[in-house]
Amino acid sequence: MFDIIKTLAQTFGPSGNEKKVADTISGMLRGKVDEIRTDAMGNLICVKKGSGKKIMLAAHMDEIGIIVSYIDEKGFLRFGNIGGLPPLIILGQRVVFENGTVGVIWYEENIDNMKNVTLGKMFIDIGAGSREEAERLVKVGDMAVFVGDTVEQNGKIISKSIDDRIGCAILVETALRQPETDNEVYYVFTTQEEVGLRGAKTAAFGILPDLALAIDVCDTGDIPNCNPMAVKLGGGPAIKIKDRSVIAHPLVKDLLVKAAKNKKIPYQLEIMKDGGTDAGSIHTTAGGIPSGGISIPCRFIHDAAEMVDLNDVNNAVKLLTEFVKSC
Amino acid sequence: MGALDNLKKLSALDGVSGDEKPVRDFILSHVKDYVDEYWIDKTGNLITYKKGTGNGPKVMLDAHMDEVGLMVTQITSDGLLKFQVVGGIEDRVLVGKRVRIGEKGVPGVIGFKPIHLQDKNERTGAVNKKKLTIDIGAKDKEQAEAKVEVGDIVAFAYDPVDFGDNKLMAKALDDRVGCAALIEILKERYEFDIYGCFTVQEEIGLKGAKTASFQVMPDIAIILEGTTCYDLPDTEEQGMSTRCGKGPALTIMDRSVIVDRDLLNHIVDVAKRNKIPYQFKQTISGGTNAGRIQVNGTGVKVAAIAVPCRYIHTPVSVMDKSDFENMIRLAKETLKALPAAGNLWGTGKTDINLYREQGGVEYV
Numbered sequence: 001m002f003d004i005i006k007t008l009a010q011t012f013g014p015s016g017n018e019k020k021v022a023d024t025i026s027g028m029l030r031g032k033v034d035e036i037r038t039d040a041m042g043n044l045i046c047v048k049k050g051s052g053k054k055i056m057l058a059a060h061m062d063e064i065g066i067i068v069s070y071i072d073e074k075g076f077l078r079f080g081n082i083g084g085l086p087p088l089i090i091l092g093q094r095v096v097f098e099n100g101t102v103g104v105i106w107y108e109e110n111i112d113n114m115k116n117v118t119l120g121k122m123f124i125d126i127g128a129g130s131r132e133e134a135e136r137l138v139k140v141g142d143m144a145v146f147v148g149d150t151v152e153q154n155g156k157i158i159s160k161s162i163d164d165r166i167g168c169a170i171l172v173e174t175a176l177r178q179p180e181t182d183n184e185v186y187y188v189f190t191t192q193e194e195v196g197l198r199g200a201k202t203a204a205f206g207i208l209p210d211l212a213l214a215i216d217v218c219d220t221g222d223i224p225n226c227n228p229m230a231v232k233l234g235g236g237p238a239i240k241i242k243d244r245s246v247i248a249h250p251l252v253k254d255l256l257v258k259a260a261k262n263k264k265i266p267y268q269l270e271i272m273k274d275g276g277t278d279a280g281s282i283h284t285t286a287g288g289i290p291s292g293g294i295s296i297p298c299r300f301i302h303d304a305a306e307m308v309d310l311n312d313v314n315n316a317v318k319l320l321t322e323f324v325k326s327c
Numbered sequence: 328m329g330a331l332d333n334l335k336k337l338s339a340l341d342g343v344s345g346d347e348k349p350v351r352d353f354i355l356s357h358v359k360d361y362v363d364e365y366w367i368d369k370t371g372n373l374i375t376y377k378k379g380t381g382n383g384p385k386v387m388l389d390a391h392m393d394e395v396g397l398m399v400t401q402i403t404s405d406g407l408l409k410f411q412v413v414g415g416i417e418d419r420v421l422v423g424k425r426v427r428i429g430e431k432g433v434p435g436v437i438g439f440k441p442i443h444l445q446d447k448n449e450r451t452g453a454v455n456k457k458k459l460t461i462d463i464g465a466k467d468k469e470q471a472e473a474k475v476e477v478g479d480i481v482a483f484a485y486d487p488v489d490f491g492d493n494k495l496m497a498k499a500l501d502d503r504v505g506c507a508a509l510i511e512i513l514k515e516r517y518e519f520d521i522y523g524c525f526t527v528q529e530e531i532g533l534k535g536a537k538t539a540s541f542q543v544m545p546d547i548a549i550i551l552e553g554t555t556c557y558d559l560p561d562t563e564e565q566g567m568s569t570r571c572g573k574g575p576a577l578t579i580m581d582r583s584v585i586v587d588r589d590l591l592n593h594i595v596d597v598a599k600r601n602k603i604p605y606q607f608k609q610t611i612s613g614g615t616n617a618g619r620i621q622v623n624g625t626g627v628k629v630a631a632i633a634v635p636c637r638y639i640h641t642p643v644s645v646m647d648k649s650d651f652e653n654m655i656r657l658a659k660e661t662l663k664a665l666p667a668a669g670n671l672w673g674t675g676k677t678d679i680n681l682y683r684e685q686g687g688v689e690y691v
Contacts, residue, residue: 016585040546040587040626067580069609070565078565080580080611120566140607141579141591192585196618202626281622 001314004028004172005157006150008165012098014065014143015082015192018042020098021061021168025189028172033187043203044189046175052182055324056209056289057174058200058278059167059216060193063160064302065145066095066105066124068138075128077103080119082143083194084302087117093304094147101126101137103144146304155310156233162306164193166296167215170316179321190278197245200278204285211252211290211327214279215320217308218243218270218295227273231297234309236266237316240293243272245280252292259322265315270295294319330655331495331648333357334487334507338497341427341482343396344413344528347371350392354506354525361514362523372539373525375513383519383666387545387627388512388658389536389616390505390552391529394498395640397421397481399428399461402472406465408435410481414530418456420641426461429479435463483642493572493648500644501553502529504634508551508655515659518666529616533583536616540623547590547665548629549658550617553644554578554608556635567609569635572647574604575654578631580611583618587628593668594630597660603653608633632658 013021022044026036035047044061064083071077095103103124107117124144128134148160157166171187179185186207191199193216204212218238221229231238239256240248260267272295283291294316299307342350351373359365362375373392395414402408408428412421422439437459440449461481465471487497497503506525513523522543526535540548558570569576577594578586598605617629634654637645 016580016588040628041621043626067611069611072565082580082585140609195580195585196583198622199626201622202624206625 001169001173002152002157002310005159005166005169008168009150009159009161012145013061013063014145015062015195017098017143018061018191022189025168025172029175029187032176032178039202039206041199041202042191043199045203045207046187048175048178048185050182050184052184053211053327054184054186054207054209055327056186056188056204056207056212056282057171057320058188058190058203058212058214058282059171060164060190060199060278061168062191062194063145063163063165064194065143067143068140071131071134071138071140073131075126075130075134077124077126077134077138079122079124085119086302087119087122088114089303091117091122095124095144096147097138097142097144099137102147148304152310156307157310158305158307160304160306162298162308163217163301166217166308166313170215170313170320173317174320174324177317177321179324181325183324183327185324193278197276197278197281201281201285204282204289208286209289212279212282213252213291213323214277214282214293215316216277216293216295217298217301217306218272219275219301220297220299223299229272231268231270233297233299233307234311235268235297237312237319238268238270238295238297240270240279240295243276244274245276246283246291248279248292249283249290252290255327256292256294256319256323259326260319262326263318263322265319265322267319268297330507330511331651333510334503334651335497337503337506338487338499341432341480342392342394342499343480343482344393344531346480347392347527350506351525354392354510357510358513358523368538368542370535370538371527372535374539374542375523377513377516377521377523379517379519379521381518381666384546385520385522385543386662386665387522387524387540387543387548387620388509389524389526389539389548389550389620390509391502391526391535391616392506393527393530394482394501395530396483397426399475399477399479399481401477402468402475403460404468406467406471407460407462408471408475409460412456413480414640416640418454421456421459422454424642425484426481427484428461428463428475428481433463433474434484435461438462485642494645495648496643496645498642498644500634500636500646501639504553504646504651504654505551508651508658511655512658512662517662526616533614533616533619536619537623540620540627544624545627548617548620548627549661550615550620550629550631551654551658552615552631552633553636553639553646554633555610555613555639556637558637565609568612569606569608571635571637571645572649573606575650575657576606576608576633576635578608578615578617578633581608581613581615582611583614584621584629586617586630590628590630593664594632594657594661597664598657601656601660603657603660605657
């Protein structure tokens with residue numbers, strides 16, 4: 001499991017540029033599912049055929065990042081955000097482009113108050129001496145992602161892009177275990193979640209499932225003096241009640257709780273104040289699709305070092321497997 | 328040039344979101360002889376269909392007919408009109424502007440206290456649109472009510488002016504540039520089916536494009552727009568969104584969309600091959616119908632080509648005519664070269680994806 005997580009987390013794939021992740025995943029699932037296809041949005045849809053209910057399991061392939069908007073004559077890059085990037089957190093971070101070019105994010109130092117640092121006052125230094133030199137490595141419109149190793153320590157995983165490669169890894173692992181069921185299971189790896197839950201919308205429209213789950217990360221309330229939230233790392237996968245984008249369908253939530261109880265899998269209930277998931281765009285697709293989610297409790301979401309508990313991840317695979325069989 | 332004449336005429340017409348009929352009527356009269364079929368849907372979109380000479384993807388071209396404006400919300404006892412903005416207009420832009428109200432185009436002006444009478448706070452403080460009213464010269468409520476009704480649409484009353492170095496100053500360039508360009512594009516026939524969609528209510532949330540794309544179910548969509556431009560001396564180069572006269576602007580990403588990389592590359596290739604100037608929009612602000620159309624159905628490959636417009640969303644936006652002419656050229660050449668770019672519609676080989684090489688589906 002750790003190897004799958006590491007491989008996926010370290011694959012380049014900011015929103016709109018998920019092809020490498022899609023290729024990696026389709027390589028992992030080739031021969032293990034009945035059909036692999038993509039749609040115009042780049043979603044990767046892997047189908048295990050069956051005669052029962054159509055179940056859509058969605059995890060998004062894209063990660064947050066930056067996009068180059070301008071290269072100045074000295075070779076510094078100006079940029080915009082892809083997905084939610086808190087300005088103070090990205091200062092001093094390393095970023096890497098698809099071609100391996102590494103850059104450092106810094107800011108215009110003549111600023112009065114660090115609170116006023118915006119992305120517009122920041123730049124990326126790739127060590128180029130001039131615009132021409134920079135343009136040999138990077139051009140306007142190119143995207144970059146955080147640099148951040150994937151390590152395991154004390155039963156936790158620390159890595160960049162846990163959001164949502166952890167969800168992708170859980171779907172891959174579940175598909176590899178090939179749960180015995182008559183249901184038709186769609187393992188869907190979606191695009192452009194971080195910029196507005198976009199890929200899941202077209203994927204769901206193409207599938208029109210009977211019910212759907214988003215497998216993603218959620219915040220926790222277990223670090224010093226943080227915002228209160230009744231979810232903690234290691235407490236089991238979180239069954240979604242609600243986030244900013246969706247109120248989980250009670251039926252879906254109940255099925256998940258029942259599955260967890262049946263198999264004695266620890267679980268928590270998630271009510272996330274901020275942040276949305278693919279379930280938000282799936283549940284209002286076409287005539288409406290009962291949707292819910294399994295979330296992996298995650299600290300430091302959208303930082304270059306996000307942290308999850310490996311037990312929660314393994315239990316999520318068990319829960320998902322049981323869910324697919326039992327509904 | 329015919330397209331420029333059309334643009335000026337279109338700019339002079341009023342088509343505030345939700346009330347696009349005058350613009351639609353003009354467009355229809357100018358395209359109906361060139362298309363094979365057309366219909367006006369329930370939301371007011373004009374959708375035209377032009378059959379292709381061969382096989383290929385279904386291509387949707389989008390230009391929105393609506394412009395930002397105001398709506399009358401109340402008639403005061405003094406016969407002045409309170410209003411709401413329709414679409415994004417900054418409060419400061421409103422002061423002292425001439426307007427036309429309702430179907431009859433009743434003239435009015437958005438009044439303000441003269442500088443002589445303002446106290447210091449009023450002079451230096453922000454403008455609050457809640458305190459602004461439209462003066463139609465009525466002596467009382469009764470006289471005002473005889474001319475306008477609550478709910479009437481208000482448009483800026485400014486005629487287009489040619490000026491300066493090949494520039495045009497006009498209201499509603501966003502997105503009459505797209506409408507005028509699309510009329511021009513529809514005069515030619517291409518290898519594949521084209522749906523030219525003149526959409527409604529873009530400025531209040533990309534609404535018309537949603538229903539239009541659902542009817543068309545396109546494979547590819549190209550959005551023709553007027554976009555933000557700020558290239559004046561008080562801004563640093565990296566803050567400039569686009570630059571006037573430097574060619575049509577291609578969006579890579581904005582708040583509504585990350586465009587399809589293959590389609591964008593195709594457009595850039597076409598521009599280079601035909602020596603058509605182009606620029607990338609450098610900021611990721613704003614949104615276009617591309618965002619709405621992309622997530623239609625099972626997904627659409629989208630791109631946006633736009634004319635840079637200084638002072639956009641004001642009665643006096645400014646564009647360079649060459650940008651407009653080059654947008655039309657670039658869009659036409661893009662369409663003509665599309666059949667060769669097979670990877671955009673499933674027949675060509677892509678170097679990356681095995682499952683795409685096999686026609687999108689891989690059975691294993």
